[in-house]
């Protein structure tokens with residue numbers, strides 16, 4: 001196992017010590033939202049206690065709120081590898097993506113094309129496909145059904161010189177597949193198209209560097225990486241200043257605040273800073289001489305990636321041993337670099353909902369359904385029968401919890417339990 005100190009980590013997350021039916025709670029629900037460290041909870045309470053105000057006022061709490069907004073942009077800039085003025089906050093990723101699609105839509109002509117995929121969460125599909133109303137053509141890239149990866153040959157076919165934007169996920173929130181986003185960007189660049197990357201599922205698992213990636217936009221949600229419910233959008237400065245977001249007249253036309261309609265979730269932003277600082281602390285615990293918060297964050301995410309992979313290497317082969325159980329997605333350990341530690345499964349004769357309930361009763365929290373990755377569950381032919389059961393590992397999970405899950409699945413799926 002990699003060098004994460006699990007006691008140090010778990011001590012920071014008060015939710016992890018809960019019990020259900022007298023059993024310890026195991027949170028394998030992270031892809032739907034992770035738990036938060038105490039420092040995030042404290043930062044939110046502290047903001048509301050000491051700094052609660054609107055922005056740009058001539059008094060102390062408002063000045064502190066202005067400072068907080070700058071600090072929150074800098075924190076995310078360190079997390080993503082960009083500058084603070086390239087960071088936009090919003091209610092969630094979906095809201096931000098709709099706002100961006102409306103602004104980009106203002107530049108598009110009938111016949112212009114946007115490429116989306118069957119692997120994506122609908123928040124990276126419908127905000128683009130609504131532009132069909134103004135004559136934009138939407139092209140949908142297929143998947144390789146056998147391992148739930150993006151069909152890159154199809155992607156290449158769908159991109160042409162009318163393509164204006166490619167909307168792609170960094171990793172699938174349903175089956176965990178990581179896309180070769182660098183290659184997608186290369187293909188898009190060849191025809192002068194922009195690339196929007198949905199990194200919501202990727203962000204809690206691996207380091208992100210938007211400069212190296214050279215994407216035009218990248219969105220994530222702080223509640224998926226140990227923070228509160230705040231959406232985050234990175235946009236290249238040239239786009240954020242050129243595009244025209246829909247905004248009310250009195251609001252600032254300075255970028256990036258021109259993208260942030262209305263009052264922001266200030267207490268949430270205080271939590272975002274604390275979440276990033278938690279990750280940076282984690283990074284310094286594995287790389288004590290990290291020379292900057294960015295360096296500490298990269299070290300944290302690399303250590304998280306290694307640790308989660310080692311946990312997943314324990315989980316997946318054992319899942320495959322359970323008779324009647326199907327795993328959707330990459331199952332070859334040699335290709336685990338191309339997946340997150342998120343397993344989507346079905347068990348013959350049991351609906352995912354029933355499985356999730358039986359696990360939930362045992363204190364093991366998983367999600368069932370389509371997780372809004374509707375194109376995918378439809379393509380896999382599982383949508384009409386309850387979708388998938390999703391087991392999402394996070395860095396605060398332990399090997400003991402993996403064994404608890406495997407034991408519970410054994411018990412639930414044993415022939416004697418089939419009538420339950």
Ligand SMILES: Cc1ncc(COP(=O)(O)O)c(C=O)c1O
Nearest residue numbers: 092093094121123173200201221
């Ligand atoms: C991959 C992915 N994209 C987008 C979203 C939507 O994020 P939000 O809830 O912040 O709108 C989610 C949420 O589950 C997701 O997992």
